[in-house]
Amino acid sequence: MRTHRSTTYAAGLVAVATALLMQIAPVRAQDTEETLDEEGLPSASLVGEAGYAYQGEADIDGGGKFSVNRFDVGAIGRFNPFERWRSTNTLFFSGNDYDFAGGGFASGDPWGTILTLRMVSRLRYQYNEQWGVFVGGVFIFSPESDASWGDSFSGGGMAGVDYRPSDKFFLSLGVAAISQIEDDPRVTPAIILNWLPYDRWAVRVGAIPASGGAATAGEVAYRIAEPLELGLGVLFNQRRFRLNDSGPVPDGIGEDNAMPVRLRLGWRIMPQISLHLLAGAALAGELQIDDRFGNRLGAEDYDPAPYVGLRILGWL
Secondary structure, eight states, rough: HHHHHHHHHHHHHHHHHHHHHHHHHTTBBSSSEEEGGGGGEEEEEEEEEEEEEEEEEETTTSSSSEEEEEEEEEEEEESSSSSSSSEHHHHHHEEEOOOOOOOOTTTSSSOOEEEEEEEEEEEEEEEESSEEEEEEEEEEBBBBTTOOOOGEEEEEEEEEEEEEEEEEEEEEEEEEEEETTTEEEEEEEEEEEEEETTTTTTEEEEEEEEEEEEEEEEEEEEEEEEEEEEEEEEEEEEEEEEEEEESSSOEEEEEEEEEEEEEEEEEEEETTEEEEEEEEEEEEEEEEEEEETTTTEEEEEEOEEOOOOOOOOEEE
């Protein structure tokens, strides 16, 4: 009977998390492979992390194929400048190395290595034990190697409210307005949920404003044993970037959209260091290329691609 109840409860948690993710599915991300938000990380003043992910070879509709190696490193710092105030600042740098082959969309290698520098600053005021408000800014540069950094900028701001009725539930609801490279600005929700509904279970949803919308991810996790946690997660990624002047579309704009679904095995190696192994598939993939003014030249879907990676986090 206990096993049946646990299975039923787990299925319910998966359904709740999936419903939440479908509500924010249009909010897609740039270079946000696994991080949800500072509320989803250990309560520490400084968090450092680094990761690698390999998106395996996938056929592109209309011809050609490609694969990607993704690297990133980042830091999250928190401090309290005044009573009831908390400042959180994040800095992430990533490189995405694309390998195209064949004809169709892949002809002429539409782009190579994409670099991204993302900075997010958030200031939160804790009104009382349960309620708080926040405002913040987002700044992103995303050029192909040898492209203009100044022409690859996007950014904007966000604001919202927080609600924490207990140490097992945190909800942040806000809105973000973010500019796009040679495209109209987007207004998107900024959502963070951390919920511990049952012993060993956790539900996490995060949406951090970034180029193309937000860094959106969600996960249902179960703690197998004290150092080990198993999670089932979904991410919504959009990467929009400025191309250099030596490719088939000089100074154009590239875009790569996908929805990775993955399993995560987290291992607390030491009290302040954790390692996470990842495996899954990148679904609903699409590649797009625009001219330098944002006029679409081509867009193609691509097949599901295998997805593996690892991340390491440390905090003080």
